[in-house]
Amino acid sequence: MRGIPPLCSALFLALFPALDAGADRTSQGGNLVILADVVHTAAGAPIRNGMILIENGRITAVGPAAGLEQPEGWTVLRAPVATPGLVDAHSSVGLAGSLNIRHDREEREDSEPIQPELSAFYAYNPSDPLVEWVRSLGVTTVHTGHAPGQIISGGTMIVKTRGKTVEDAILLRDAMVAATLGDGAVRDGKGGPGTPSKAIAMLRAELIKAGEYASPPEEGAQDEKPRARDLRLETLAAVLAGERPLLVTAHRARDILAAIRLQEEFGFRLVLDGATECATLFPRIKQAGIPVLLHPTMQRPFGETANTSFETAANLYATGIPCALQTGYESYVPRTRVLLFEAAVAASNGLGFGPALELVTISPARILGIADRVGSLEAGKDGDVALFDGDPFETTSHCIGVVIEGVVVSDIVR
Amino acid sequence: MLPPLLLAAASFWPQEAPRSPVLEPGPLAFVGAQIIPIDGPPIPGGVLVVQDGIIIHVGPLDLTPIPADARIRDASGLVLMPGLVDTHNHVGGPWAADSSHPIQPETRAFDSIDVEKPGFRRTRAGGITTANIMPGSGHLISGQTVYVKLRLGKTIDDLALRNPDGTFAGGMKMANGTNSRREPPFPGTRAKAAALVRSSFIAAGEYRDRLARARADGSTPPARDLGLEALGEVLAGTRIVHHHTHRHDDILSVLRLREEFGFRVVLHHVSDAWKVADQIAAAGVPSSLILVDSPGGKLEAHDIRFENGAALERAGAPVAFHTDDWITDGRLFLRMAALGVRGGMSRAGALSGVTLSAAEMLGLEDRIGSLTVGKDADFILLDGDPLSIYTKIMETWVEGQRVFDRNDPEDRLAAVGGPGVGEEGSPFCCGGDGS
Numbered sequence: 001m002r003g004i005p006p007l008c009s010a011l012f013l014a015l016f017p018a019l020d021a022g023a024d025r026t027s028q029g030g031n032l033v034i035l036a037d038v039v040h041t042a043a044g045a046p047i048r049n050g051m052i053l054i055e056n057g058r059i060t061a062v063g064p065a066a067g068l069e070q071p072e073g074w075t076v077l078r079a080p081v082a083t084p085g086l087v088d089a090h091s092s093v094g095l096a097g098s099l100n101i102r103h104d105r106e107e108r109e110d111s112e113p114i115q116p117e118l119s120a121f122y123a124y125n126p127s128d129p130l131v132e133w134v135r136s137l138g139v140t141t142v143h144t145g146h147a148p149g150q151i152i153s154g155g156t157m158i159v160k161t162r163g164k165t166v167e168d169a170i171l172l173r174d175a176m177v178a179a180t181l182g183d184g185a186v187r188d189g190k191g192g193p194g195t196p197s198k199a200i201a202m203l204r205a206e207l208i209k210a211g212e213y214a215s216p217p218e219e220g221a222q223d224e225k226p227r228a229r230d231l232r233l234e235t236l237a238a239v240l241a242g243e244r245p246l247l248v249t250a251h252r253a254r255d256i257l258a259a260i261r262l263q264e265e266f267g268f269r270l271v272l273d274g275a276t277e278c279a280t281l282f283p284r285i286k287q288a289g290i291p292v293l294l295h296p297t298m299q300r301p302f303g304e305t306a307n308t309s310f311e312t313a314a315n316l317y318a319t320g321i322p323c324a325l326q327t328g329y330e331s332y333v334p335r336t337r338v339l340l341f342e343a344a345v346a347a348s349n350g351l352g353f354g355p356a357l358e359l360v361t362i363s364p365a366r367i368l369g370i371a372d373r374v375g376s377l378e379a380g381k382d383g384d385v386a387l388f389d390g391d392p393f394e395t396t397s398h399c400i401g402v403v404i405e406g407v408v409v410s411d412i413v414r
Numbered sequence: 415m416l417p418p419l420l421l422a423a424a425s426f427w428p429q430e431a432p433r434s435p436v437l438e439p440g441p442l443a444f445v446g447a448q449i450i451p452i453d454g455p456p457i458p459g460g461v462l463v464v465q466d467g468i469i470i471h472v473g474p475l476d477l478t479p480i481p482a483d484a485r486i487r488d489a490s491g492l493v494l495m496p497g498l499v500d501t502h503n504h505v506g507g508p509w510a511a512d513s514s515h516p517i518q519p520e521t522r523a524f525d526s527i528d529v530e531k532p533g534f535r536r537t538r539a540g541g542i543t544t545a546n547i548m549p550g551s552g553h554l555i556s557g558q559t560v561y562v563k564l565r566l567g568k569t570i571d572d573l574a575l576r577n578p579d580g581t582f583a584g585g586m587k588m589a590n591g592t593n594s595r596r597e598p599p600f601p602g603t604r605a606k607a608a609a610l611v612r613s614s615f616i617a618a619g620e621y622r623d624r625l626a627r628a629r630a631d632g633s634t635p636p637a638r639d640l641g642l643e644a645l646g647e648v649l650a651g652t653r654i655v656h657h658h659t660h661r662h663d664d665i666l667s668v669l670r671l672r673e674e675f676g677f678r679v680v681l682h683h684v685s686d687a688w689k690v691a692d693q694i695a696a697a698g699v700p701s702s703l704i705l706v707d708s709p710g711g712k713l714e715a716h717d718i719r720f721e722n723g724a725a726l727e728r729a730g731a732p733v734a735f736h737t738d739d740w741i742t743d744g745r746l747f748l749r750m751a752a753l754g755v756r757g758g759m760s761r762a763g764a765l766s767g768v769t770l771s772a773a774e775m776l777g778l779e780d781r782i783g784s785l786t787v788g789k790d791a792d793f794i795l796l797d798g799d800p801l802s803i804y805t806k807i808m809e810t811w812v813e814g815q816r817v818f819d820r821n822d823p824e825d826r827l828a829a830v831g832g833p834g835v836g837e838e839g840s841p842f843c844c845g846g847d848g849s
Contacts, residue, residue, distance in 0.1 A: 098710030129716075133708050298707075300740055301836025309831035333741055335711035345746070348804045349830060395752035395803050414720070414756075 029057015030406030033074045034385055035065055036082035040392075042361040043376040052082060054383030057405035062377045077408070079400055083357060083392055084377050085140025085384030088339045089293040089364035090247065090273055090326035092147045094124040094131050094159065094169075098335050107147040107329065109154070113185070113192040113199075114206050116177045116239070117231035118154035120145035124166045126159075130336045134327075135161035136412040137340045138386030138399045141171065141374050143364070147329035148180040148249040148274070150192065151199050152206075155235060156247060158368055160384070162404050171370060176247040176271060177239050179203065182255035183304045200258055207266050210236030245269040251276040251295070251304040260288055271367065274328065276305045279312055282319045291322040291367045294359075296337045297345040299328065313359065314350030324364035325356075344393035356393065389413075441465040441481045442814065446490030447795065452770045453784040462494055464791035467813035472785045495765070495800060496785050497543025497564075497792035497810060498747050499772035501702040502656065502682050502736030505533030505744065506570075510549030510557025510587070516600045516607075517614050519648075520640035521557035523549045524570045524582050529562075532835050533739065535828035538564045538818040540744040541807040542737075543792040544575075544773070544782050551589035551658040554601070554611050558644060559656055560584040561776055563792070565812050575778070585680075585776070586648050589658035590667055591714045608667060615675045618645035648677045654777060655679040656702075660714035662686035669697045680775045682736065684726075685718035691729035700732035700775050703767075704741060705753040720757030727763045734772035735764075745829060752801040765800060 032054040039050030041062060051065035061068055070076070097104030106123040109115055124144065125131075134142070145156030156176045159169040179185075181199060188194035193202055213230060214237035238244045248259040251274045260281075263270035272278065272292045276299075278285060285292065294313055301308040309315075316323050325346060327337035339360050347356035365375025373382050383406040390397035402410035442464050449460035451472060461478040463471035471478050480486070508523035527547060537545060543564050549557040561583045562573040575583040590607055594600055601607040621642040628635035647653035657668045660683050672679045681687075681701040687694065694701060703726075709718045719725075726733045735750045737743070742750060751764040759767075766772075773783025782790050791814040798805035807829070810818035819825050828835050 098708075099713055099716060100711050101713060130708060130710065298743060298746065300743070301831055302740075303837075303839065306836030306838060307831070307833050308836060311830045330711065333711035333715060334706040334708040336708045338707045341707050344803045345749075348806075393803055395749050396755045396801055398756060 029054070029383065030403075030408075031055050031071070031074050032383065032403065032406045033070055033076045034082055034387070034403070035076060035078045036387070037080045038082070039377060040081070040083045040357055041377040042084050042357055043378050050082065052377055052383070052385060054385075054403070054406040057383050057407070059377060059379050059381050059383050061379055077387065077401060077403070079387035080390060081388040081392060082377070083138070083386050083388070084361040084375060085386050085402065085404065086138045086339050086343075086360045087141040087143075087324075087364040087368070087370075087375055088134070088139050088327055088360070089143055089324035089367065090156075090328065091134075091142050091144045091336065092329040093134055093142055093327075093336050094126065094128050094144050095120060096130075096147060096329060096335060097125065098129045098133075100332070100335055108149045109146070110150070110187070110190060113150050113187060114152045114202065115150065115232065116152045116155060116235040118146060119174070120155060120157040121166055121170070121173055123154075124157070124159065124169070126163050126166060126169045131161050132410075134336060134338060135402055136399060136410045136414045137338050138388075138392065138402060139339050140384040140386070140402060140404050140409075141365070141370070143175060143326075143368055145175070145178050147331075148178070148184045150180060150187070151185050151203050152177060152179045154178055155244070158370060160404050162407075162409050171373065172368075174238070174244055175368065176245045177235060178273075179246055179248045181248055181250040181258050182252055184249060184251070196255060196258070200262070203262065204265070207236060207240065207262075209233060211240055211266075213237055214240060239268050240266060242267075242269050245271045247271045247273050247293070249273040253277040253280045255304070256281055256285075260284060260290065263288070263290070273326065274305075276308050276312070279309075279315055282316070282321065286319055286321050291324075292316060293324050293326045293364070293367065296327050296342040297325070297349070298337065298342060310345055310349035313346035313356075314352075317351060317355050317359065322363065322367055323359060324367055325359045326364075340392060340399070341395075344395065347393045353391075353393065438485075441470060441484040442487060443480045443484040444487045444489040444494060444795075445475065445480070446488055447492045447494035449785060450493060450495040450765065450800070451785040452496055452766055453786055459490070460494070462785060462793065464814045467791050467815070469785060469787055469789050469791050472787060489795060491797075492808065493796040493798060493800060493805075494785070494793055495796070496769045496783055497794055497812065498541045498768045499734075499776065499778070499783055500537070500542045500545040500737050500739070500744065500747060500768075501680065501734050501772045501775050502704070503537070503542075503545040503547050503739050503744065504550070505537055505545070505739055506531045506547060508547045508549050508560070511553045511555070516554045516594050516610060518553060518557055518641065519555045519586060519614075519644040521549065522560070522582075523547055523557055523584070523587075524560040524574060527560070527570050529567060529570055529573050532828070532837060533744070534564065535825075536835065537739065537744040538810050539807065539820075539825065539829035540737075540747045541794040541796075541810050541818075542744055542747060543794075543810060543812045543817075544776070544778065546585065546656065546736075546776055548585075548587045548656060551587070551593045554588060554590070554594050554607055555614065555645075556587045556589065558584050558653070559587050561778065563812050564810070564817055566815065566817050585654040585656045586644065587656050587658070591658070591660050591664045592712070593658065604664070604667070608671075611671065612674070614641075615645060615649065615671075618642045618649055619675075622646045622649060649675060651676075651678050654775075656682055658682050660685040660712075660718075662689040664714070665690050666693060669693065669699060672697070672699065683715070683738070684722060685715045687722040688719050688725040689717070691725040691731060694726065695729035695731035698731075700734065700771070701726055702734045702736045702772070702775055703754070704736055704738050705750050705757070706742065720753050722757065723754035723764065723767065724758030727759050732771050732774065733759070733763060734767045734775050736772075748800050748805075748807075749803065752803070755801055761801065
């Protein structure tokens with residue numbers, strides 16, 4: 001059935017330990033030796049005939065196999081190519097259910113246009129088939145949450161693509177707060193804004209309210225009763241305090257500028273998302289030091305994404321602006337994009353192999369604040385590894401195994 | 415004027431089409447490319463000679479005559495293969511059926527297509543030289559499709575392939591499964607959908623018989639009915655049914671319908687092909703597949719697999735691919751063939767699936783789909799392996815005229831994207847909420 005390349009996979013699968021995609025974070029991480037013809041570490045030059053040692057779930061050594069001692073009795077995996085587990089900078093996987101029927105759509109709550117109190121933590125389904133799907137294609141860490149489509153659609157979180165419960169999967173519970181500007185925020189007639197300008201007015205008003213909520217009552221003020229706790233304003237106050245970045249999905253240059261203006265007005269930490277037309281604003285974005293989580297390379301060019309270019313990733317990377325690739329949100333088919341495939345098209349459109357790998361590993365890890373754990377194959381980091389039977393970005397290659405913290409979580413050849 | 419179905423006795427498959435008026439005269443020879451003719455093994459360092467929009471020679475350098483007056487184009491280092499054939503595409507806004515009824519065979523996609531929409535530029539950049547542009551799948555019968563060549567024309571008349579009688583060539587779009595499920599008069603269940611479609615074909619058969627009787631005995635013919643007329647073409651086998659179908663049971667329903675009414679059909683999408691590949695092969699029915707990057711997104715595509723092409727190939731059933739543009743981007747069509755290989759399909763099968771096998775599913779195999787002497791000079795030049803993600807389509811040629819050149823800045827923009835390349839409004843997609 002599958003396109004199993006006979007040699008490497010036979011060898012590989014024969015050596016696979018028992019699969020444990022449901023392994024939870026409390027179980028002890030695995031001990032594993034990975035031998036690969038090429039190890040792409042995302043932290044330096046590729047290593048030929050490399051070895052990765054993972055002990056108790058953490059990487060203890062990476063280097064040429066000839067220079068490392070292989071521990072006795074440890075399980076050994078062999079593969080032509082090893083890379084860090086991929087890190088998806090922004091997705092709705094686990095919320096946007098694969099069936100895409102009403103009872104399976106957790107990615108957008110349409111009752112109100114501003115609901116930062118909605119936590120991805122309470123919406124994430126670790127058993128959704130699409131979690132398994134992206135895991136089988138090398139993705140081990142996902143920054144996920146509510147989809148764009150409301151001014152503020154909810155709070156995001158970071159998970160590993162494993163586990164039977166959200167607790168098993170969680171890496172960072174309160175990551176960012178997801179906002180949308182531009183056409184994507186317009187929901188005329190549903191209590192939402194009818195124009196992009198109205199959306200900004202509503203967002204500013206709410207941020208001002210959150211600022212007032214956060215500031216203590218003045219001495220001697222009449223109102224000395226403790227203020228009732230308000231999850232919505234509390235969440236936005238955390239944004240204003242710089243504890244959680246505001247992740248603003250904006251595609252047109254107009255809307256990206258609006259996000260920068262808001263950042264200047266309120267002083268929060270801004271992360272740009274989507275950013276189809278970011279190329280027209282590179283100097284401004286760079287000067288402001290704003291990271292960009294760039295749209296999927298293959299996103300459809302229409303409406304506010306009409307100017308989508310396969311080459312934006314290459315051009316953005318060249319500026320030195322901190323950036324990463326994301327898979328965004330899909331309301332139809334395909335229900336989720338696959339980071340590996342989006343990176344491949346970027347790689348082949350001016351970005352090149354190394355930078356493309358960076359934008360789906362170490363760069364998103366840095367922007368997400370989790371680079372001490374994931375994003376590269378270096379001693380001390382989590383043993384999260386993706387294995388391939390050839391160039392990972394070639395469409396005809398296969399992902400042949402995925403490891404999270406030393407535990408084999410996928411042995412599907414896909 | 416006679417209804418077209420009365421002309422069915424004549425050979426109906428598209429043969430004549432206006433050639434490009436701006437062809438340079440004389441033969442043109444491409445020399446030194448690795449030629450993938452599709453109907454034979456690859457030819458390293460081959461020669462392709464075209465003249466008047468037709469392939470006149472193809473073969474290895476030492477065995478292939480190059481006319482003395484031929485202009486020579488050095489194509490060494492490049493790969494040359496037939497122009498791609500997309501069996502299912504929605505560029506240009508091919509709205510046909512409206513929301514009034516689930517069965518509207520009288521509507522024609524070409525009446526609404528705007529060939530100046532940027533989708534056509536992207537399609538040429540993707541190496542597609544022939545496309546079956548279809549209405550959506552929100553109806554049981556959503557209208558007549560149109561087969562186009564991606565010529566540099568200004569109107570649909572310039573692009574459409576023609577039947578011998580001068581009418582536009584095309585098929586009939588049908589769908590089952592969930593896309594057409596709506597309030598009445600649309601069906602609410604699969605059984606209702608089947609009953610509605612069967613009733614329509616029964617009516618079309620009766621209409622055809624009454625027409626024949628009137629011709630034979632001089633009795634009064636039935637009042638002209640555009641929908642029944644078009645379904646008559648389907649029953650006569652002169653208009654191929656292109657049938658959207660995903661789930662295994664829906665696929666078998668199409669096979670049953672075909673058996674009952676005897677029409678010629680191509681299965682489209684066929685998400686569950688891997689479950690019923692043997693039945694599809696036994697019926698001898700071809701499948702045009704879409705491979706998308708993840709399963710689901712709609713209930714009936716829940717089990718779609720990269721392995722569908724391999725399953726059908728192994729079962730012995732014909733396989734092609736389609737972009738379903740907007741569902742996938744026409745510029746990435748070759749990537750889908752590569753996904754087929756990822757799923758276990760042979761390279762040759764996957765490449766035929768975007769060329770010759772696809773041409774067969776449109777009834778155009780005598781004219782396009784392979785680099786064969788006498789066929790249209792539709793071909794693409796690439797800078798590497800067609801199935802590598804790193805390869806770029808450098809040029810697209812239709813009937814001996816270059817319609818895309820990556821070295822031209824405007825064309826390059828269409829290939830990579832940017833201002834003017836996307837669609838301003840919502841793209842056409844599917845009618846209802848389906849692919």
